[in-house]
Amino acid sequence: MGVNTKWDILEERLLSDNWAVLKTTRLRFQFSDGAVSEQWRETYDRGDGATILPYDPMRRHILLGRQFRWPVAYNNDGDPHLIEAAAGLLEGTAPEERICEEAQEELGLALTAPEFLFELYSSPGSITERMHYFAAQYSADEAQQKFGGLREEGEEIEILDLPLGEALAMIGDGRIRDAKTVILLQYAALHLMPETKT
Structure with a gap:
Protein backbone atom coordinates (compact mmCIF):
# COMPACT_ATOMS: atom_id res chain seq x y z
CA MET A 1 0.00 0.00 0.00
CA GLY A 2 2.84 2.40 0.79
CA VAL A 3 3.03 5.86 2.31
CA ASN A 4 0.25 8.26 1.33
CA THR A 5 1.22 11.65 2.77
CA LYS A 6 -0.98 14.70 2.10
CA TRP A 7 0.66 18.10 2.31
CA ASP A 8 0.03 21.85 2.03
CA ILE A 9 2.35 24.85 1.76
CA LEU A 10 1.74 27.26 4.65
CA GLU A 11 4.54 29.77 4.05
CA GLU A 12 7.52 30.26 1.77
CA ARG A 13 10.56 32.53 2.13
CA LEU A 14 13.29 33.34 -0.38
CA LEU A 15 16.74 33.03 1.24
CA SER A 16 18.98 33.55 -1.80
CA ASP A 17 18.62 34.13 -5.53
CA ASN A 18 22.21 34.27 -6.71
CA TRP A 19 23.49 31.39 -8.88
CA ALA A 20 20.46 29.32 -7.86
CA VAL A 21 17.33 29.80 -5.78
CA LEU A 22 17.36 28.83 -2.11
CA LYS A 23 14.00 28.84 -0.33
CA THR A 24 12.65 27.74 3.01
CA THR A 25 9.08 26.46 3.12
CA ARG A 26 6.74 25.68 6.02
CA LEU A 27 4.72 22.57 5.22
CA ARG A 28 1.83 20.78 6.89
CA PHE A 29 1.83 17.00 6.43
CA GLN A 30 -1.06 14.66 7.09
CA PHE A 31 0.25 11.12 7.29
CA SER A 32 -1.69 8.03 6.27
CA ASP A 33 -2.69 7.39 9.90
CA GLY A 34 -4.18 10.92 10.18
CA ALA A 35 -1.37 12.44 12.27
CA VAL A 36 -0.42 16.02 11.34
CA SER A 37 3.07 17.50 11.34
CA GLU A 38 4.33 20.99 10.51
CA GLN A 39 7.95 21.51 9.51
CA TRP A 40 10.32 23.83 7.67
CA ARG A 41 12.18 22.47 4.65
CA GLU A 42 14.84 24.13 2.50
CA THR A 43 15.10 23.62 -1.26
CA TYR A 44 17.98 24.52 -3.52
CA ASP A 45 16.79 24.97 -7.11
CA ARG A 46 19.45 25.34 -9.80
CA GLY A 47 17.45 23.65 -12.54
CA ASP A 48 17.77 20.22 -14.11
Whole structure:
Protein backbone atom coordinates (compact mmCIF):
# COMPACT_ATOMS: atom_id res chain seq x y z
CA MET A 1 0.00 0.00 0.00
CA GLY A 2 2.84 2.40 0.79
CA VAL A 3 3.03 5.86 2.31
CA ASN A 4 0.25 8.26 1.33
CA THR A 5 1.22 11.65 2.77
CA LYS A 6 -0.98 14.70 2.10
CA TRP A 7 0.66 18.10 2.31
CA ASP A 8 0.03 21.85 2.03
CA ILE A 9 2.35 24.85 1.76
CA LEU A 10 1.74 27.26 4.65
CA GLU A 11 4.54 29.77 4.05
CA GLU A 12 7.52 30.26 1.77
CA ARG A 13 10.56 32.53 2.13
CA LEU A 14 13.29 33.34 -0.38
CA LEU A 15 16.74 33.03 1.24
CA SER A 16 18.98 33.55 -1.80
CA ASP A 17 18.62 34.13 -5.53
CA ASN A 18 22.21 34.27 -6.71
CA TRP A 19 23.49 31.39 -8.88
CA ALA A 20 20.46 29.32 -7.86
CA VAL A 21 17.33 29.80 -5.78
CA LEU A 22 17.36 28.83 -2.11
CA LYS A 23 14.00 28.84 -0.33
CA THR A 24 12.65 27.74 3.01
CA THR A 25 9.08 26.46 3.12
CA ARG A 26 6.74 25.68 6.02
CA LEU A 27 4.72 22.57 5.22
CA ARG A 28 1.83 20.78 6.89
CA PHE A 29 1.83 17.00 6.43
CA GLN A 30 -1.06 14.66 7.09
CA PHE A 31 0.25 11.12 7.29
CA SER A 32 -1.69 8.03 6.27
CA ASP A 33 -2.69 7.39 9.90
CA GLY A 34 -4.18 10.92 10.18
CA ALA A 35 -1.37 12.44 12.27
CA VAL A 36 -0.42 16.02 11.34
CA SER A 37 3.07 17.50 11.34
CA GLU A 38 4.33 20.99 10.51
CA GLN A 39 7.95 21.51 9.51
CA TRP A 40 10.32 23.83 7.67
CA ARG A 41 12.18 22.47 4.65
CA GLU A 42 14.84 24.13 2.50
CA THR A 43 15.10 23.62 -1.26
CA TYR A 44 17.98 24.52 -3.52
CA ASP A 45 16.79 24.97 -7.11
CA ARG A 46 19.45 25.34 -9.80
CA GLY A 47 17.45 23.65 -12.54
CA ASP A 48 17.77 20.22 -14.11
CA GLY A 49 20.89 18.83 -15.73
CA ALA A 50 22.16 16.24 -18.17
CA THR A 51 25.18 13.93 -18.15
CA ILE A 52 26.69 11.54 -20.67
CA LEU A 53 29.08 8.60 -20.84
CA PRO A 54 30.80 8.24 -24.20
CA TYR A 55 31.85 4.58 -24.70
CA ASP A 56 33.90 2.70 -27.27
CA PRO A 57 32.69 -0.92 -27.42
CA MET A 58 35.53 -1.97 -29.74
CA ARG A 59 38.24 -1.05 -27.20
CA ARG A 60 36.00 -1.23 -24.09
CA HIS A 61 36.98 2.37 -23.27
CA ILE A 62 35.06 5.31 -21.85
CA LEU A 63 35.72 9.07 -21.96
CA LEU A 64 35.73 11.15 -18.77
CA GLY A 65 37.04 14.54 -17.68
CA ARG A 66 39.10 15.63 -14.67
CA GLN A 67 38.49 19.11 -13.28
CA PHE A 68 38.76 21.29 -10.18
CA ARG A 69 35.68 21.27 -7.91
CA TRP A 70 35.43 23.99 -5.27
CA PRO A 71 33.09 22.09 -2.86
CA VAL A 72 35.71 19.32 -2.58
CA ALA A 73 38.42 21.89 -1.86
CA TYR A 74 36.05 23.62 0.60
CA ASN A 75 35.64 20.30 2.43
CA ASN A 76 39.45 19.89 2.47
CA ASP A 77 38.76 16.40 1.09
CA GLY A 78 41.97 15.39 -0.65
CA ASP A 79 42.57 16.19 -4.30
CA PRO A 80 39.86 18.67 -5.42
CA HIS A 81 40.23 17.59 -9.07
CA LEU A 82 37.42 15.09 -9.63
CA ILE A 83 37.12 12.59 -12.47
CA GLU A 84 33.62 12.90 -13.89
CA ALA A 85 31.27 12.24 -16.77
CA ALA A 86 30.57 15.36 -18.84
CA ALA A 87 27.51 17.21 -17.54
CA GLY A 88 25.78 20.57 -17.46
CA LEU A 89 22.63 22.43 -16.52
CA LEU A 90 19.82 22.48 -19.08
CA GLU A 91 19.16 26.23 -18.77
CA GLY A 92 15.97 26.01 -20.86
CA THR A 93 17.46 23.68 -23.48
CA ALA A 94 16.21 20.16 -24.29
CA PRO A 95 18.34 17.51 -22.51
CA GLU A 96 19.46 15.86 -25.78
CA GLU A 97 20.59 19.18 -27.25
CA ARG A 98 22.30 20.33 -24.07
CA ILE A 99 24.28 17.14 -23.57
CA CYS A 100 25.60 17.30 -27.15
CA GLU A 101 26.83 20.85 -26.41
CA GLU A 102 28.49 19.68 -23.18
CA ALA A 103 30.19 16.72 -24.90
CA GLN A 104 31.64 19.15 -27.45
CA GLU A 105 32.71 21.75 -24.85
CA GLU A 106 34.14 19.36 -22.26
CA LEU A 107 35.37 16.38 -24.29
CA GLY A 108 35.75 17.64 -27.85
CA LEU A 109 33.19 15.12 -29.16
CA ALA A 110 30.72 15.98 -31.91
CA LEU A 111 27.68 13.85 -31.01
CA THR A 112 24.38 13.90 -32.86
CA ALA A 113 22.24 11.10 -31.40
CA PRO A 114 22.92 10.38 -27.72
CA GLU A 115 20.98 7.47 -26.22
CA PHE A 116 18.69 8.48 -23.35
CA LEU A 117 19.02 6.10 -20.40
CA PHE A 118 16.99 7.43 -17.43
CA GLU A 119 16.37 10.37 -15.08
CA LEU A 120 17.43 10.45 -11.43
CA TYR A 121 17.23 12.93 -8.56
CA SER A 122 20.75 13.68 -7.38
CA SER A 123 20.04 14.61 -3.75
CA PRO A 124 16.25 14.76 -3.18
CA GLY A 125 16.44 15.72 0.49
CA SER A 126 16.97 19.37 -0.44
CA ILE A 127 18.08 19.74 -4.09
CA THR A 128 15.42 19.89 -6.82
CA GLU A 129 17.73 18.89 -9.69
CA ARG A 130 16.78 15.96 -11.93
CA MET A 131 19.70 14.59 -13.92
CA HIS A 132 19.04 13.19 -17.41
CA TYR A 133 21.48 10.36 -18.14
CA PHE A 134 22.76 9.59 -21.65
CA ALA A 135 25.32 7.38 -23.40
CA ALA A 136 26.85 7.59 -26.88
CA GLN A 137 29.44 5.66 -28.83
CA TYR A 138 32.75 7.19 -29.87
CA SER A 139 35.95 5.90 -31.48
CA ALA A 140 39.66 6.22 -30.73
CA ASP A 141 40.01 8.67 -33.63
CA GLU A 142 37.53 11.02 -31.94
CA ALA A 143 39.40 10.99 -28.63
CA GLN A 144 42.50 12.95 -29.60
CA GLN A 145 41.81 16.18 -27.68
CA LYS A 146 43.72 16.42 -24.38
CA PHE A 147 41.92 19.32 -22.70
CA GLY A 148 38.39 20.72 -22.83
CA GLY A 149 36.15 23.15 -20.98
CA LEU A 150 35.34 26.81 -21.44
CA ARG A 151 38.04 29.11 -20.09
CA GLU A 152 35.50 31.97 -19.84
CA GLU A 153 33.53 29.79 -17.39
CA GLY A 154 36.66 29.02 -15.36
CA GLU A 155 36.98 25.47 -16.71
CA GLU A 156 40.04 23.46 -17.60
CA ILE A 157 39.16 19.80 -18.09
CA GLU A 158 41.72 17.07 -18.66
CA ILE A 159 40.18 14.49 -21.01
CA LEU A 160 40.74 10.85 -19.99
CA ASP A 161 40.29 7.98 -22.46
CA LEU A 162 40.22 5.00 -20.08
CA PRO A 163 39.55 1.27 -20.23
CA LEU A 164 36.22 0.54 -18.53
CA GLY A 165 37.88 -1.97 -16.20
CA GLU A 166 40.36 0.64 -14.99
CA ALA A 167 37.59 3.20 -14.46
CA LEU A 168 35.63 0.68 -12.38
CA ALA A 169 38.73 -0.05 -10.29
CA MET A 170 39.10 3.71 -9.75
CA ILE A 171 35.76 3.69 -7.93
CA GLY A 172 37.08 1.13 -5.46
CA ASP A 173 40.35 2.91 -4.76
CA GLY A 174 38.75 6.36 -4.40
CA ARG A 175 40.04 8.04 -7.55
CA ILE A 176 36.47 8.33 -8.89
CA ARG A 177 34.17 9.88 -6.25
CA ASP A 178 31.43 11.50 -8.31
CA ALA A 179 28.00 9.85 -7.95
CA LYS A 180 26.70 10.40 -11.51
CA THR A 181 29.92 8.96 -12.91
CA VAL A 182 29.73 5.87 -10.69
CA ILE A 183 26.14 5.29 -11.83
CA LEU A 184 27.08 5.58 -15.51
CA LEU A 185 30.13 3.32 -15.18
CA GLN A 186 28.12 0.63 -13.45
CA TYR A 187 25.40 0.94 -16.09
CA ALA A 188 28.04 0.57 -18.81
CA ALA A 189 29.45 -2.55 -17.18
CA LEU A 190 25.98 -4.13 -16.94
CA HIS A 191 24.33 -3.00 -20.17
CA LEU A 192 26.59 -1.19 -22.65
CA MET A 193 29.77 -3.28 -22.48
CA PRO A 194 29.13 -6.35 -20.31
CA GLU A 195 31.91 -8.91 -19.97
CA THR A 196 31.36 -11.79 -22.40
CA LYS A 197 31.24 -15.20 -20.76
CA THR A 198 32.87 -18.14 -22.50
